[in-house]
Each structure stands twice: as C-alpha cells, then as structure tokens.
Amino acid sequence: MEMEQTVQYVDYDVKDFLHTISKSRRIRDLKYSGQLVTNHEDKLMINEPEDVSFQKQLDELAIWFEKWSHLQRCGVLKRLISISNFPQFQLLWTAVEPILHRDFMYSASERFPSEQFTPISTEISRATRQRLTKNRMIQRFHRTKSAYIRTEEDVMSRNRLLPPIESKPSHLPAVEAGIPSSFIRIPSLHHRRSLTTPDPHVDHDHRKPEANWMTAMHVRRHILENPVVENASTCSSDSACPNSDQLLEWYASWKGPERATFLRLALMKLDARQLYFLSSFLAVRRHRDMLSLLPPNVAHHILSFLPPTDLISCAKVSKSWETLCRHNKIWRQKCDETPLHVRPVATPSVGGWRSAYREDKLLKRNWREGMCSELELTGHSGGVLCVVANDKMIVSGGKDATVRVWSASSGRLKQTFTGHQKSVWSVAILTDKLVASGSYDRCVKIWRLGAKAECLRTLFGHIGPIWCMVCKQRYLATGSQDRMIKLWDIHHCTLLRTLKGHTSAIFAMDADDCFNNLFSGSADKSIRVWEIATGQCIRVLWTGSATATMSVSFSHGLLASTAGGHVMLWEPISGRFVRSFHPHKERIESVQLRITDSTATSGVLITASKDGVITYWGIFGNEIPIRKLRGHKGQINCVTSGPTRVVSASHDGTVRVWDFRESPFTPITPNAVF
Numbered sequence: 120m121e122m123e124q125t126v127q128y129v130d131y132d133v134k135d136f137l138h139t140i141s142k143s144r145r146i147r148d149l150k151y152s153g154q155l156v157t158n159h160e161d162k163l164m165i166n167e168p169e170d171v172s173f174q175k176q177l178d179e180l181a182i183w184f185e186k187w188s189h190l191q192r193c194g195v196l197k198r199l200i201s202i203s204n205f206p207q208f209q210l211l212w213t214a215v216e217p218i219l220h221r222d223f224m225y226s227a228s229e230r231f232p233s234e235q236f237t238p239i240s241t242e243i244s245r246a247t248r249q250r251l252t253k254n255r256m257i258q259r260f261h262r263t264k265s266a267y268i269r270t271e272e273d274v275m276s277r278n279r280l281l282p283p284i285e286s287k288p289s290h291l292p293a294v295e296a297g298i299p300s301s302f303i304r305i306p307s308l309h310h311r312r313s314l315t316t317p318d319p320h321v322d323h324d325h326r327k328p329e330a331n332w333m334t335a336m337h338v339r340r341h342i343l344e345n346p347v348v349e350n351a352s353t354c355s356s357d358s359a360c361p362n363s364d365q366l367l368e369w370y371a372s373w374k375g376p377e378r379a380t381f382l383r384l385a386l387m388k389l390d391a392r393q394l395y396f397l398s399s400f401l402a403v404r405r406h407r408d409m410l411s412l413l414p415p416n417v418a419h420h421i422l423s424f425l426p427p428t429d430l431i432s433c434a435k436v437s438k439s440w441e442t443l444c445r446h447n448k449i450w451r452q453k454c455d456e457t458p459l460h461v462r463p464v465a466t467p468s469v470g471g472w473r474s475a476y477r478e479d480k481l482l483k484r485n486w487r488e489g490m491c492s493e494l495e496l497t498g499h500s501g502g503v504l505c506v507v508a509n510d511k512m513i514v515s516g517g518k519d520a521t522v523r524v525w526s527a528s529s530g531r532l533k534q535t536f537t538g539h540q541k542s543v544w545s546v547a548i549l550t551d552k553l554v555a556s557g558s559y560d561r562c563v564k565i566w567r568l569g570a571k572a573e574c575l576r577t578l579f580g581h582i583g584p585i586w587c588m589v590c591k592q593r594y595l596a597t598g599s600q601d602r603m604i605k606l607w608d609i610h611h612c613t614l615l616r617t618l619k620g621h622t623s624a625i626f627a628m629d630a631d632d633c634f635n636n637l638f639s640g641s642a643d644k645s646i647r648v649w650e651i652a653t654g655q656c657i658r659v660l661w662t663g664s665a666t667a668t669m670s671v672s673f674s675h676g677l678l679a680s681t682a683g684g685h686v687m688l689w690e691p692i693s694g695r696f697v698r699s700f701h702p703h704k705e706r707i708e709s710v711q712l713r714i715t716d717s718t719a720t721s722g723v724l725i726t727a728s729k730d731g732v733i734t735y736w737g738i739f740g741n742e743i744p745i746r747k748l749r750g751h752k753g754q755i756n757c758v759t760s761g762p763t764r765v766v767s768a769s770h771d772g773t774v775r776v777w778d779f780r781e782s783p784f785t786p787i788t789p790n791a792v793f
Contacts, residue, residue, distance in 0.1 A: 173373070173377055177384065180385075189390075189393065191363070193392075193396045194363065195366060196396065196400070198367060199366075199367070199370060200401070200404065206378075207379065207382060208404070210382055210383075211382060211386075214383075214386055215386070215394060215397055223236075223391070224236045224237070224238060227391035230391060234392055236395055239399055274400050274403055410422075410440060410443065418443050419443065419446055422443060422444060422449055423448075423449050427453055427480075430453075431444075445473055447471050449473075450473040451472040453476055454475055454479075457476070457479070478780065482762065482763060482780060485779040486723070487743050487744070491748075491764075491778055492777075493776070493777055493778075495750070495773050495774075495775055496515075496525055496530055496773060496774040497772065498523055499517040499523065499772050499773075500517075500521075500772070501517050501519040501542075501772060502753070502769070502770040503515050503516070503757075503768035503769060503772060503773065503774055504543065504544050504756050505543065505546050505768060506759055506766055506767070506768035506774055507546050507547060508548075508761065508766045510527060511527050511528075511551065512524055512525065512526065512548065512568075513525040513530075513766055513774065513776070514546045514547075514548055515546065515774050516542075516543030516544065516545070516546045516558075517542070517543060517772070518542045520540065520542060520543060520558070521535055521539075522536040522556045522564075523536075524536075524554065524568060533568070534572050536566045536574070538564055538574050539556065539558040539564065540558070540560040541559035541560040541584075542559045543556050543557070543558050543559075544557060544558065544559060544584065544585060544586050545557040545586060545587050547588045547589065547590040547595065548590065549590055549609055551568075552567060553565060553568070554566050554568065555588065555609075557585030557587075557588050559584040559585075561579070561581050561582065561583060561585065561599070562579055562581075562585075563577070563578040563579075563585060563595075563597055564577050564578075565577075565609075565612065575612075576612045578612060580605050580614055580617075581597065581599040581600075581601055581603070582599075583624070584600045585597050585600075586624065586625065586626050587625065587626060587628045589630050590609070591630045591631075591634040592633075593608065593609050594606060594607065594608065594609065594615070594634050594651075595607040595609055596628055596637055598626070598627070598639055599624070602623060602624060602625060602641070603617055603621075604617070604621075604649070605617050605618075606618070606651070616654045618639075618649055620649075621641040621643055621645070621647065622643045623643035623667070624641065625641045625642075626640060626667060626668065626670070627668060627669060627670045627671040627680075628671065629672055629678075630673065634651055635650070635651055636648055636650060636657075636691070636692070638671050638678055639671070640667075640668030640671040640680055644661065644662050644663075644664055644665075644667065645660065645662065646671060646678070646691070647660075648692070658692070658694050660680075660689055660691065660694060662680060662682045664682030664685065666683045667682065668680050668681065669681050669706065669707065669708055670707070670708065670709045671710070672710050672712040673691070673712065674712045674713055676690065676692070677690060677691075677712060677714060677722075678690070678712070681707040681709075681710045684702075684705060684707060685700065686700040686701075686702065686707065686710055686724065686726060688700075688712075688738065700724065700738075702726050702728075702734045702736070702745070703730060703734065704730065705728050707726050707727070707728050708727055708728060708729060708754065708755060708756050708757065709726070709755065709756070709757045709759075710726050710727075710758075711726075711759060711760045711765075712724055712738075713725070713760060713761075713762075715762075722738050723735055723736070723738070723743060724738045725760050725765060727767055728754070728755065729754040729755070731749070731752065731753060731754055731755060731769070732748070732749055733748040734747050735760075735765070748777050750775050751767065751769040751771055751773070751775060752769070753769050753770035753771040754770050755770075763778060763779055764780075765777040765779075
C-alpha cells in the first residue's frame with residue numbers, strides 16, 4: 120500500500136498526522152513480517168488482535184521504556200527471557216546476532232567509551248575461525264579476542280550491572296506451550312531508531328533529537344484519557360522499577376503473536392548497550408552446558424550408555440566434555456564389554472582404559488588389513504632355528520650354538536650366551552631373569568640375564584638331540600630324539616618324571632596354561648595327550664599323514680597340528696577332529712594358534728613354511744582374511760606370535776618382527792648393546 124493511499128488530507132492536528140504516518144509505517148512493517156491479510160475487495164487490512172487492550176498496553180510500555188534507565192532495561196530484559204519459550208527466544212537470537220559485527224563493536228565503543236564491547240565467542244564464530252585458519256598459519260589470521268561467557272554472572276560482571284531485580288509478580292499464568300513458527304518473523308533491522316539515537320540517560324556533547332516511539336510503538340490519544348495503569352512514574356536507577364511486575368504479568372498473559380509483536384517493537388528502542396547485554400545473555404542461555412552442570416558421577420553414568428563412537432564425538436564438543444568422556448570409569452566399562460587383545464593399563468589417571476580400547480581397535484584393524492611394521496634382527500652367524508618371545512624380550516637360538524636375547528620394544532640385542540657345543544634347536548623363557556635352551560648336544564642349559572649373565576645349570580638326561588621344549592609356571596618339559604619327554608622342576612633344577620609312549624622322535628610340544636595336560640607331536644605320525652599329574656597318556660590322535668608332525672599349538676581347548684602342507688584342528692580332550700587347512704604347498708615347519716575370543720569362537724591361525732612365507736587367517740568366519748607376510752630369503756624354521764606381533768626365525772640368519780601396533784619401530788642398529 121502506498122503512502123498516499125493511507126494519508127487522507129483533512130484538517131488534522133500534528134498528533135493525528137503523526138499517528139497516521141506511524142500507522143502507515145507499521146503497515147509496511149507488518150507487510151514485511153507477513154501479518155497482513157487481504158479481504159475479498161483486495162484491500163490490505165491489519166491482522167491485529169481483537170482485544171484493544173493489547174494496543175493500550177503497548178502505548179503504556181512505550182512511555183515506560185522512555186523513562187527506564189539502562190540498568191532497569193537490562194533487568195527487565197533478563198526477566199522477560201526467563202519466562203519466554205523457544206519461539207520468542209529464537210526470535211531474539213535471530214534478530215540480535217546479525218548486528219553484532221565488527222562495525223557495531225567499533226561504533227558502540229565510540230559512543231559509549233566507558234563500556235566494554237567485546238565480540239562474544241559462539242559456535243558460529245569458533246567454526247568460522249577454524250575454517251579460516253585451516254589452510255594458513257594461525258599467526259597470520261588477525262582477529263579480535265572474543266569473550267567466552269559461561270554463566271549469567273559473567274554476563275552481569277562484563278556489562279557492569281547491579282544484581283538483577285528480585286521482585287516477582289504474585290500470580291503469573293503458566294507459560295504458553297509451543298507456538299507455531301509461522302508467527303515468528305525476523306524484525307526489520309533497517310528501521311531500528313535506537314542505534315542512531317542517544318540514550319536519554321547518557322550525557323553527550325552532541326546530542327541528537329530524542330527518539331520518538333511513534334516510529335515503533337505509537338501512543339494513541341486515548342492513553343491520556345483512560346490509562347491502563349495510573350502510576351507510570353519514572354523509576355530511579357538505584358531501585359527496582361515497580362512497572363516491571365506489571366509488564367511481566369502482561370507478557371505472561373500474551374500469546375505467541377502478541378509476544379512477537381512486543382519483542383520486535385522493543386528491539387527498535389534498545390541502544391547498543393542493551394543489545395550487547397541481550398546478545399551476551401542469550402549466548403549463555405543458548406549454549407548452556409547441562410552435562411557439565413551435573414555431578415561428575417551422574418554425568419559419567421549418562422555417558423556410559425553411549426557407544427564408543429558417540430563418546431569420541433562428544434569429546435570434541437568442549438574441554439569439559441572431553442574430560443568427562445575420557446574418564447577411566449566409562450572406558451573400563453567399554454573394555455569389559457569387548458574382549459581386548461592388548462593388556463589394559465588399569466590406572467586411575469584419565470585415559471588409561473581409553474588408550475587400551477583405542478589400541479585394541481587399531482590392533483584389530485591392522486590384523487584384518489595386514490598393516491604392520493617390520494624389523495629385522497641380525498646377529499647370528501648361521502641359520503636361526505628357534506625363537507620365542509613375550510612382552511619384554513625375544514630369545515633366539517641358531518646353528519652358531521649361541522642364544523641371543525633381544526629387547527621386544529626396541530629390537531636391540533641385550534645378551535649373547537655361548538656354551539653349547541652344537542646347534543640350539545629349542546629355547547624357552549622361564550622368568551624375567553631366566554631362559555632355557557636345548558641343543559643338539561643333548562643337554563639343557565639355564566641362563567641368567569642381566570649384569571651377571573652366566574649359565575646357572577646344565578641339565579642332563581636325554582640321550583639324543585633336544586628338538587623342542589615348553590615351559591608353564593614352574594615346570595619345563597623337553598622332547599628329544601630319544602622318543603622321551605622329561606619334566607623338570609625349574610626351582611630346584613631336578614627331574615620330576617619321564618613320559619614314554621612315542622615310537623619315534625618328538626619334534627613338537629605344547630601345554631595348557633595350568634600345565635594339567637601336555638600335547639606332543641612325533642615322527643610316528645601321532646599326537647599324544649598326557650596328564651601331567653599321573654604321567655599317563657590319556658589320548659592318541661592319529662593324523663593319517665605320510666609325514667611327521669612338525670609342530671603343535673594349543674589355545675582355549677583347541678589344538679592345531681601340522682603335517683606336510685596341511686594344518687589340522689582338533690579338540691584334543693575329546694579327540695574330535697574339527698577341520699583341516701592347506702595354506703602352503705611345501706612343508707609347514709611351525710604353527711601358532713591364538714584364540715582371541717573363546718566365547719564367540721574366533722581366532723587366528725599362523726603358519727610358517729619352507730617357502731619362506733608366513734600366512735595367517737581367521738579360523739572361524741571371515742573376521743580376518745588370508746594374509747601373507749613376506750620378507751625372509753630362506754625357509755622359516757619357527758614362528759611365534761602374540762596379540763601385537765609375529766616373530767619368525769629363518770635359515771637366512773635373521774629374526775623378523777612383524778608388529779601390528781599403531782607405532783612402528785624406530786630405525787636402529789639391531790646389534791647395538793644396551
């Protein structure tokens with residue numbers, strides 16, 4: 120509707136003329152906000168509330184806002200926000216946020232030099248900074264430091280305000296529930312008069328004409344004849360304004376469209392100080408961190424229901440959330456829910472169990488994808504015939520009749536033992552300070568590690584070369600060419616028992632963790648299950664192969680054995696044959712079975728062959744496809760494995776470590792001594 124269509128040229132007085140101009144501008148504002156309706160004659164009509172008292176209330180508020188000071192306006196705004204619902208809250212934030220740019224801060228500081236106008240750190244500002252500094256140096260990005268406001272007390276102190284008004288209305292109707300978003304419109308920022316009009320309560324050298332709410336809330340002539348409230352006196356800045364209670368009662372009784380109309384008109388009168396206070400207060404309310412306000416134990420209990428992927432995402436929200444999400448209590452529960460392949464660090468410090476869970480996930484991924492680092496250990500002058508490893512050390516024996524001890528973490532050579540007369544075919548780790556070795560010279564030697572490295576004992580009893588040995592708890596079992604198995608007490612270095620039953624050389628042995636049963640493989644093409652307590656053979660498993668059983672490995676009730684190029688899986692206690700595999704064309708020299716989850720029946724089978732290739736795969740399902748590790752230049756004589764690595768010994772005179780952890784080995788000189 121054009122201006123001339125609204126103004127009628129009759130004998131108006133000045134107030135009536137201004138009232139007409141104000142009404143035409145209001146029609147334009149309402150047209151912009153979508154609150155105009157068209158009748159059947161295509162004439163624009165104002166969709167105003169039916170109750171005329173709402174307009175009287177707006178007229179009354181126009182006078183009050185003119186008389187309120189800055190402190191009183193801020194107090195009223197704070198109380199209005201506290202009883203507003205989401206549509207009003209979103210309207211205020213949408214209207215205030217776009218104007219708080221750098222030019223606003225500069226002009227506001229020039230107009231009110233005694234006030235602090237600092238940009239407020241919000242989610243949008245932080246995302247903008249991260250985007251701008253992503254591909255450039257942070258020092259080259261110039262930006263004014265933002266104010267990070269966490270609580271309402273920070274808002275009050277930053278704006279230098281007195282404590283909020285404590286008086287409350289006696290009877291306030293319940294806050295209205297959700298209002299349709301169609302009633303909410305962003306106010307027109309081009310018609311805000313208060314940003315260019317000095318506040319009447321601030322002295323300036325060059326004062327512009329005072330703002331007139333005729334441009335926003337026009338005061339009708341009937342306000343002088345029939346006022347809604349008789350007492351509209353000016354409130355002092357030192358005391359609470361009594362009219363604020365009346366405003367809150369009206370505001371609580373208004374519906375959504377009426378509240379939106381009042382807030383849009385009120386925004387036009389606020390100066391820079393009130394707009395800055397409003398934006399600060401809204402920023403705190405909008406970004407309130409409810410999780411950080413809860414007691415830590417309650418927050419940890421809530422976060423414990425989230426899956427690990429969601430916990431990682433929540434840790435990126437803020438520093439307080441990161442501290443909560445990294446707590447050991449939460450991640451210990453996640454580790455209990457998932458079987459771990461790595462040993463967790465159960466410390467009270469933040470991040471111990473979380474690090475264990477992360478390493479376990481990376482470890483499973485690396486095993487599945489075949490991602491590992493390689494380290495070659497050189498030092499033997501001949502072929503390496505046997506190797507065994509734990510978390511701290513790697514022990515190898517070779518044709519040069521030496522036993523070498525390496526660091527499992529760095530791969531450095533720690534100790535070299537010489538004393539055997541012939542090749543060393545078997546080694547075992549007894550304790551952190553003791554290792555054992557069996558040689559072709561028919562004797563077993565016990566070696567002490569450390570500064571006083573020496574051979575402590577030499578055990579005699581076999582009449583043939585010692586091909587294999589296994590150590591569990593305080594017992595050591597050795598198998599020999601003489602077809603006998605001898606059990607030794609490590610603490611006293613005495614022979615406990617001799618097991619007889621095989622009709623040919625014994626090449627492989629293993630035992631359960633409790634050392635209740637012993638499993639031996641022989642050149643007689645059989646596997647025997649021995650009961651340690653009685654020394655009796657309780658079961659014989661015939662492989663049906665034309666070649667000798669070269670290696671056996673036991674884990675969680677299953678036994679793997681090799682004969683030729685085949686691997687056979689057994690349940691040794693019951694004697695049931697499970698299945699067979701054929702991973703190599705040439706003879707398999709060594710096998711390792713590692714059951715990762717006995718409840719879900721999942722595990723890994725690792726084999727090493729004369730073809731110089733190590734093969735591993737998941738024996739149940741497709742959790743790990745067939746992967747091959749290549750690097751040796753000759754046949755592989757022995758392989759051992761743990762949750763994080765595979766260690767192999769070859770005829771090429773080297774020991775190779777295939778590490779599946781996240782951090783690869785640091786390049787070093789392998790034969791360097793500590």
